[in-house]
Amino acid sequence: MRIATWNVNSVRQRLAPLLAFLREAAPDVLCLQETKCEDHVFPRLEIEDAGYNVAVHGQKGFNGVAILSKSPLQDVTLGLPGFDGEAQSRYIEAVIADGAGGVMRVASIYAPNGNPPHTQKYLYKLAFMETLTRHAEALLDLEEPTVLAGDYNVIPEARDVYEASAWVGDALFLPQTRAAYQRLVNLGYADALRATSDEGGLYTFWDYQAGAWQKNKGLRIDHLLLSPQASDRLARVEIVKSMRAGDKPSDHVAIYADFAA
DSSP states (O other), X not given: OEEEEEEOSOTTTTHHHHHHHHHHTOOSEEEEEOOOSOGGGSOHHHHHHTTOEEEEEOOSSSOOEEEEESSOEEEEEESOTTOTTTTSOOEEEEEEEOSSSSEEEEXXXXXXXXXXXXXXXXXXXXXXXXXXXHHHHHHHTTTOOEEEEEEOOOOOSXXXXXXXXXXXXXXXXXXXXXXXXXXXXXXTOEEHXXXXXXXXXXXXXXXXXXTTTTTTOEEOOEEEEEOHHHHTTEEEEEEOGGGGGSSSOOSBOOEXXXXXX
């Protein structure tokens, strides 16, 4: 089973590369972030024609998350349970058959950026992460294979950024931010990439500005966090770096994990 996540940075602007990714990588599940459209204008028909079921939680022009799945989506949850700030569409969760007689619980997450620090935006980011951690802990009690996938807007470690010193004061790399992410990991969730590689310089985001892509000035901020039941089945993780070199690309690329039956 292949589960992918991608901050698409406008699903309607990125429909062609999205459909190409579904064809070429053929994920069983794809979590999208920053769809940036209301549900009624999401390109549902085109995606269904590609063989995918669709669950969306969008808003006009900002944020927005979705889950695309070859199998039907069950028990869909729109919005992060327990979070007061859910006027922003940042969380969707569903249960999906894994093709081997079991199920996989999958969430698509678009965590707040939080910049500038020391403002209400940063407090909102921390509140979101705290609520996510509480919900993630509750999900562990279900003892299901669970994948919490998405754009966390967190650089976990210095090896996950091209130049750590340039990001010391940024909301994505502040000690409080990294500690919030680590609390999720400490619950028992595995960072899928780090479960398979210790290598630095593995990035999922390159800014549109200042030639970041050409200079490989990237960040790793898109993550798949796995419950123990999912982690036990993890076989492979890949960052699809070539997507960033395509025509009119998102500033993020997809990352996927393959799971044994």
